[in-house]
Amino acid sequence: MKTFFLLLMSICIGTAATAQEQLLKLVTCEGKAQGTYYIVKYLAVDTASMRDRIDSVFAVIDHSLSLYKPGSLINQFNATGDVKMDEHMRTVVEKAIYTSKATQGIFDITVKPLVYLWGFGVTKPSFRGVPPADSIKKALSYVGYRYLSVKGDHLTTTKKGVQIDCNGIAQGYTVDVLGKFLEQQGIQHYLVDVGGELCAKGVNQQGKNWRVGIERPAPGDTAYEPIQAMVELQNNGIATSGNYRRFFDQGRTRFAHTIDPGTGVALHNQIISVTVMAKDCFTADAFDNPLILMGVEKGLKFIAQHPAYGLEALYIYKAADGSIKEARSPGFRYFGIF
Structure with a gap:
């Protein structure tokens, strides 16, 4: 978050x-x-x-992109390195890769191992502090948007152990989806x-x-x-x-x-x-x-x-x-x- x-x-x-x-x-x-x-x-x-209808929009997006929701598509990918994306996940992942290229990798959704290493992940850390240099180096070996492969609605990774965290982009996407939902209601x-x-x-x-x-x-x-x-x-x-x-x-x-x-x-x-x-x-x-x-x-x-x-x-x-x-x-x- x-x-x-x-x-x-x-x-x-x-x-x-x-x-x-x-x-x-x-x-x-x-x-x-x-x-x-x-x-x-x-x-x-x-x-x-x-x-209630707005909450339903959130529920659909959470099924796709929430790290908190067991069985979500993003958690399926992080567990196996392979997932068939829905429209929401595909749109966010493609935008994330686009932004990674635009910023020369300063933005990268494969940063998840580092987020957790520093104690900012979904689970509460038992310790929060600057991690050892060797731990950072190990986590960095799994970071790199170029390890992601998108073919149609299929997302795979070319390196075992690569995981993604879309919290740095998914919320903005959700905001726009809600706006489009309102427009579909004539608002x-x-x-x-x-x-x-x-x-x-x-x-x-x-x-x-x-x-x-x-x-x-x-x-x-x-x-x-x-x-x-x-x-x-x-x-x-x-x-x-x-x-x-x-x-x-x-x-x-x-x-x-x-x-x-x-x-x-x-x-x-x-x-x-x-x-x-x-x-x-x-x-x-x-x-x-x-x-x-x-x-x-x-x-x-x-x-x-x-x-x-x-x-x-x-x-x-x-x-x-x-x-x-x-x-x-x-x-x-x-x-x-x-």
């Missing part, structure tokens, strides 16, 4: 609601799924809750939030664009201030990765749950969070982990050099003097009020 810093907001800006939109009512569905919360807000004439105005990964379309009940707030941690501890910036969503997605919700401290170094698949070492730079905006939440979620691993300078350079990916990002990081600083790509300022 990733770390998130976004708060769902209903304060919005934009144009006045049309007469037709004024007839629509705001419906809110809330619940627990994928180890976190979800909030779905949408406008509809029929105000009957769709929570054109919605905001979907799954653990802080969001997508939005249309306007809110006031006929204005949806907005979300980004939290900012206080210097020197794990607390956070409610709002750092307001970000407006206009038919796009947003995802955040960071280091102050799942971590451990060893000495003067903080190690977060994001693992570098190149070195096998947990994130321990001065970046507190990176918030990524893209055309959809799936894409934003795919790139937030590699961007936080790249660091501020390399991350912003990557965004500038690859405009086709449609990424914008806001970094929040700790400076050498302990103060909290920000850096963002040029396009990010157009989405928010700072």
Whole structure:
């Protein structure tokens, strides 16, 4: 499970609601799924809750991609190195491989052995600390997206023992699936939030664009201030990765749950969070982990050099003097009020 810093907001800006939109009512569905919360807000004439149907969407995706669910397709693959994928798993795996190639392996779903080695896996570790160098080296021998082979709906591995963990991308995918589900019900105005990964379309009940707030941690501890910036969503997605919700401290170094698949070492730079905006939440979620691993300078350079990916990002990081600083790509300022 990733770390998130976004708060769902209903304060919005934009144009006045049309007469037709004024007839629509705001419906809110809330619940627990994928180890976190979800909030779905949408406008509809029929105000009957769709929570049961939304929960069913989660159940289908969990059968495919949940490491927590015994017998899921991903667990079948991790046990045997061979699985016939459903549409959900195939879409996520293909996107993951695409992102791995785009980031030269900085994103890699075969990182599962390292995630567990560092104590950030599904099962609670008996010990959490920096693993021995030889253990990291051994785990790294099973890491590499090139060990994965996709032929049609079949996923196999070319090296025995390779396992995958899609938690760094599957939640953003789920957000977009829920958005498409709402559209299939004739809903054109919605905001979907799954653990802080969001997508939005249309306007809110006031006929204005949806907005979300980004939290900012206080210097020197794990607390956070409610709002750092307001970000407006206009038919796009947003995802955040960071280091102050799942971590451990060893000495003067903080190690977060994001693992570098190149070195096998947990994130321990001065970046507190990176918030990524893209055309959809799936894409934003795919790139937030590699961007936080790249660091501020390399991350912003990557965004500038690859405009086709449609990424914008806001970094929040700790400076050498302990103060909290920000850096963002040029396009990010157009989405928010700072």
